[in-house]
Amino acid sequence: MSLDAFKESLVEELGNKVAFTVPVLGGVPVAESVVVTWIVMAALIALALALTRRLSVDRPGKVQCALEWTVEFLNGFVKTNIGAHWRPFAPWLGTVALYIGLSNLIGIFGLVPPTKDISVTAALALMSMFLIYGAQFRYNGLAGGLKKFAEPMPLLIPINLMEVAIRPLALCMRLFGNILGAFIIMEMLKLLVPVVLPAVFSLYFDLFDGLIQTVVFVFLTTLFTGEGIKEED
Numbered sequence: 001m002s003l004d005a006f007k008e009s010l011v012e013e014l015g016n017k018v019a020f021t022v023p024v025l026g027g028v029p030v031a032e033s034v035v036v037t038w039i040v041m042a043a044l045i046a047l048a049l050a051l052t053r054r055l056s057v058d059r060p061g062k063v064q065c066a067l068e069w070t071v072e073f074l075n076g077f078v079k080t081n082i083g084a085h086w087r088p089f090a091p092w093l094g095t096v097a098l099y100i101g102l103s104n105l106i107g108i109f110g111l112v113p114p115t116k117d118i119s120v121t122a123a124l125a126l127m128s129m130f131l132i133y134g135a136q137f138r139y140n141g142l143a144g145g146l147k148k149f150a151e152p153m154p155l156l157i158p159i160n161l162m163e164v165a166i167r168p169l170a171l172c173m174r175l176f177g178n179i180l181g182a183f184i185i186m187e188m189l190k191l192l193v194p195v196v197l198p199a200v201f202s203l204y205f206d207l208f209d210g211l212i213q214t215v216v217f218v219f220l221t222t223l224f225t226g227e228g229i230k231e232e233d
Contacts, residue, residue, distance in 0.1 A: 016117045033117035040102050040114065081219075082226040085139055089225060092131065096124065097218045104179060104210025107186075113210075115179045118172070125172035128221040133164065136228030148228060167224055171217060178213050 019035040022028040055064055074094050079086040103114045114120045137145035149160040 033114040081222045101214040121172045121176040125168035129168040132224045139229040
């Protein structure tokens with residue numbers, strides 16, 4: 001394959017393809033990232049049902065113990081970074097972690113990660129923004145929430161206001177950029193060394209790097225939320 005042909009192929013792969021069109025209102029296109037997201041959702045629901053159908057208080061099995069340890073670890077992490085008001089945030093952060101993690105890992109199974117679509121990562125970042133600043137005003141009130149933008153000194157108000165847009169943008173582009181970069185590298189490896197090497201690098205980009213990006217996204221969302229609602233000493 002020539003370099004020009006590879007460029008054309010790569011540009012085509014980078015586009016968010018339309019999986020199918022719903023024949024209503026003149027045709028509603030459904031993107032490939034949406035379809036893969038449905039697959040991720042179905043997999044998570046099926047996994048949750050399978051892993052929790054035999055829970056026991058008296059004789060917990062190994063799977064149940066592992067699940068309980070995971071939930072306790074998540075709760076402890078959220079409590080440490082958010083503080084006294086941690087409980088409502090743990091389920092949402094855990095769900096986002098599962099979705100992003102499986103979305104990043106799904107490339108191992110030959111599917112295109114939804115997080116390669118900037119619309120998906122932008123939506124996740126916007127939800128985090130509403131969580132961060134919604135919590136800030138929810139637990140501090142209107143006056144207290146506005147006062148947070150003047151901390152640690154009023155001189156920083158313009159910078160703190162800029163962070164309202166910068167934080168979700170950073171979350172979005174960090175996740176999108178890493179997954180997109182990994183996808184491009186994998187496509188290049190498949191062209192240059194189509195047999196063994198792509199499989200080895202897939203374990204890194206799809207497994208290791210995908211999990212790292214999940215941890216970074218959830219950690220930063222938790223950290224920013226905790227900063228907005230922490231009480232004064």
